[in-house]
Amino acid sequence: MVRFRETLREPEALFWIFVFPILLAAGLGIAFRNRPADVLKIATVTPELTKSLQQEKLLSVQQLDSNAAEDALRTGKIALLAVPGSNGAVVYRYDDTNPEGRTARMLADRAVQQAAGRVDPVAASDQFLREPGSRYIDFLIPGLLGMNLMGSAIWGMGFTVVDARRKKLLKRLIATPMPKQYFLLSYLLSRILMLVLEVGIVLGFGALIFHVPVRGSLLDLGVVCLLGSLSFSALGLLLASRAKTIEAASGLMNAVMLPMWIASGVFFSAQRFPDIVQPLIKALPLTAAIDALRANMLQGANLAHMAPQMGVLAAWLLVCFALALKLFRWR
Amino acid sequence: MLGSSPKAALRVSGLRKAYQDVVAVSGLDLEVRAGECFGLLGPNGAGKTTTVEICEGLTAPDSGDVELLGLHWNSDAQQLRQRLGIQLQDTQLSEKLTVFETLRLFRSFFEKGPGANEAIELVQLEEKKNSRVGNLSGGQKQRLALACALVGDPDFLFLDEPTTGLDPQARRQLWDLIEQFKLSGRTILLTTHYMDEAERLCERVAIMDNGKQIALGTPRELIASICAEHLVAFSAGSNSNALDIPALRRIEGVRDVRTENGAVELQVTELHLAVPALLAELNRQNIPLTELSTHSATLEDVFVALTGRHLRDE
Numbered sequence: 001m002v003r004f005r006e007t008l009r010e011p012e013a014l015f016w017i018f019v020f021p022i023l024l025a026a027g028l029g030i031a032f033r034n035r036p037a038d039v040l041k042i043a044t045v046t047p048e049l050t051k052s053l054q055q056e057k058l059l060s061v062q063q064l065d066s067n068a069a070e071d072a073l074r075t076g077k078i079a080l081l082a083v084p085g086s087n088g089a090v091v092y093r094y095d096d097t098n099p100e101g102r103t104a105r106m107l108a109d110r111a112v113q114q115a116a117g118r119v120d121p122v123a124a125s126d127q128f129l130r131e132p133g134s135r136y137i138d139f140l141i142p143g144l145l146g147m148n149l150m151g152s153a154i155w156g157m158g159f160t161v162v163d164a165r166r167k168k169l170l171k172r173l174i175a176t177p178m179p180k181q182y183f184l185l186s187y188l189l190s191r192i193l194m195l196v197l198e199v200g201i202v203l204g205f206g207a208l209i210f211h212v213p214v215r216g217s218l219l220d221l222g223v224v225c226l227l228g229s230l231s232f233s234a235l236g237l238l239l240a241s242r243a244k245t246i247e248a249a250s251g252l253m254n255a256v257m258l259p260m261w262i263a264s265g266v267f268f269s270a271q272r273f274p275d276i277v278q279p280l281i282k283a284l285p286l287t288a289a290i291d292a293l294r295a296n297m298l299q300g301a302n303l304a305h306m307a308p309q310m311g312v313l314a315a316w317l318l319v320c321f322a323l324a325l326k327l328f329r330w331r
Numbered sequence: 332m333l334g335s336s337p338k339a340a341l342r343v344s345g346l347r348k349a350y351q352d353v354v355a356v357s358g359l360d361l362e363v364r365a366g367e368c369f370g371l372l373g374p375n376g377a378g379k380t381t382t383v384e385i386c387e388g389l390t391a392p393d394s395g396d397v398e399l400l401g402l403h404w405n406s407d408a409q410q411l412r413q414r415l416g417i418q419l420q421d422t423q424l425s426e427k428l429t430v431f432e433t434l435r436l437f438r439s440f441f442e443k444g445p446g447a448n449e450a451i452e453l454v455q456l457e458e459k460k461n462s463r464v465g466n467l468s469g470g471q472k473q474r475l476a477l478a479c480a481l482v483g484d485p486d487f488l489f490l491d492e493p494t495t496g497l498d499p500q501a502r503r504q505l506w507d508l509i510e511q512f513k514l515s516g517r518t519i520l521l522t523t524h525y526m527d528e529a530e531r532l533c534e535r536v537a538i539m540d541n542g543k544q545i546a547l548g549t550p551r552e553l554i555a556s557i558c559a560e561h562l563v564a565f566s567a568g569s570n571s572n573a574l575d576i577p578a579l580r581r582i583e584g585v586r587d588v589r590t591e592n593g594a595v596e597l598q599v600t601e602l603h604l605a606v607p608a609l610l611a612e613l614n615r616q617n618i619p620l621t622e623l624s625t626h627s628a629t630l631e632d633v634f635v636a637l638t639g640r641h642l643r644d645e
Contacts, residue, residue, distance in 0.1 A: 167423035
């Protein structure tokens with residue numbers, strides 16, 4: 001009876017939903033791939049310093065005249081400039097708020113001291129951690145998955161509803177004997193169908209290209225994705241419940257989504273925000289979704305462990321849906 | 332037909348609806364007989380669409396009563412929906428669906444009615460069956476909208492400005508289709524601001540202005556009601572101020588004279604007497620004549636006679 005199928009005939013939407021996250025993951029994955037630790041560019045102004053600093057493999061040393069060196073430092077082409085001080089001392093000029101500058105300072109100092117004959121009193125060796133599951137890409141893929149769930153649900157719901165209202169298609173539909181709940185149901189079903197594709201593509205891409213692990217059960221992951229997607233759909237429905245133009249709807253949606261993109265830990269951990277706002281961030285649906293996805297994929301957590309996040313998502317679902325039903329305008 | 336009176340398919344009484352500070356419909360009574368094509372005429376903003384949407388159950392009236400096919404919206408909505416065919420003013424159907432898919436979708440909402448293929452034949456869109464809606468012309472889209480209104484095999488058809496914005500050829504094509512449906516005995520309520528459309532399609536018309544009905548009858552009755560069968564228009568050019576209007580009124584066969592920006596319009600019953608007399612009178616007043624024309628009175632002239640305004644004055 002419900003033949004109300006959403007058709008996949010919007011090439012732009014397809015791009016944003018499927019291709020964009022993959023491009024993003026690929027781009028970021030390459031940018032943060034497992035390369036040897038950064039080789040930092042530094043400069044000196046004397047041949048002696050250059051020589052001793054060249055012993056350090058993690059530094060790339062250039063010898064410049066002092067004007068050019070100052071210039072390079074100011075424009076960020078080099079992370080650190082080593083100049084001779086008085087009495088054979090060395091002066092390091094760098095920006096101490098820049099992590100690269102601080103790293104360069106430590107490396108350069110070690111090279112200078114060793115060249116001058118310092119012997120380390122304790123022998124130390126390095127063990128590199130490059131297991132799948134602890135790299136940046138492993139952190140990123142669940143984040144992108146969460147972002148994708150949010151984006152496609154809110155956009156998918158919001159734009160189509162508002163567009164149909166703008167074209168008076170909603171009005172035309174309620175002028176038929178169509179039961180109204182079928183209209184909602186049709187969105188729900190097409191959303192679930194799309195969800196399988198979206199999640200499959202992002203996870204498949206992560207697993208094939210970057211060997212991102214899924215340590216928890218796939219069923220649990222599916223439940224998290226479904227609940228997340230439903231919550232975001234309800235949010236999308238709420239945002240679209242009144243808006244009459246695409247512009248108004250898109251402004252609303254961006255206003256809601258942008259803070260979450262930034263605060264919810266898609267690209268970097270949400271822990272970096274001050275403690276005061278942490279409860280607020282934790283209450284955002286995207287934070288909950290991403291935390292749950294990361295817990296499942298990276299730590300193999302089961303649903304019981306994700307109960308707080310699931311609770312947050314369910315609360316958003318219920319509140320938004322109830323509000324949307326109350327506010328929704330068919331015309 | 333069900334209901335108290337077997338003849339009325341739609342009965343509206345004391346209908347009133349206001350939006351914020353604008354009164355769209357103020358105290359409207361209407362009766363549409365079963366099997367007739369009833370026209371609701373009026374300029375934009377007259378309250379036609381609001382009236383129709385109240386009858387369609389899409390808008391709740393502030394007060395007043397609507398009885399449709401003997402049923403009422405607050406008690407029999409689901410039953411009514413099954414029996415109505417509705418075409419709304421400028422609905423845009425989903426552009427990514429094909430004609431066939433759109434009709435199959437709409438057909439799925441109704442219990443009975445022609446199949447999607449049959450509906451496509453009814454509106455002569457066979458060639459476009461698998462085209463996407465976005466690629467149709469304006470006339471084809473309107474025909475598709477009409478087909479969507481027909482898939483439920485409705486007893487009552489609402490057509491809200493079905494030909495607005497179409498080119499003359501597409502309008503005539505749509506009129507032909509609507510005339511065919513009239514033959515099948517359906518009751519039709521049509522709104523339009525094209526008087527020629529109402530004259531051609533409707534058995535009876537009600538003229539609306541400012542939310543009220545100002546005239547009701549067959550197109551012929553309405554035209555006869557202004558007591559003039561012909562209109563004579565001429566321009567007096569720069570001499571219009573010198574024109575002796577009362578003298579024109581005294582000409583035999585002239586019912587009324589109106590002037591507008593130097594153009595003069597006479598309502599005339601006997602053209603063959605009035606025109607020679609008019610020419611003689613203008614000659615006597617020594618006014619050179621430019622742009623003389625005559626036409627048979629239309630509903631447009633009825634509207635002008637009733638309101639002093641033209642229909643498409645915005």
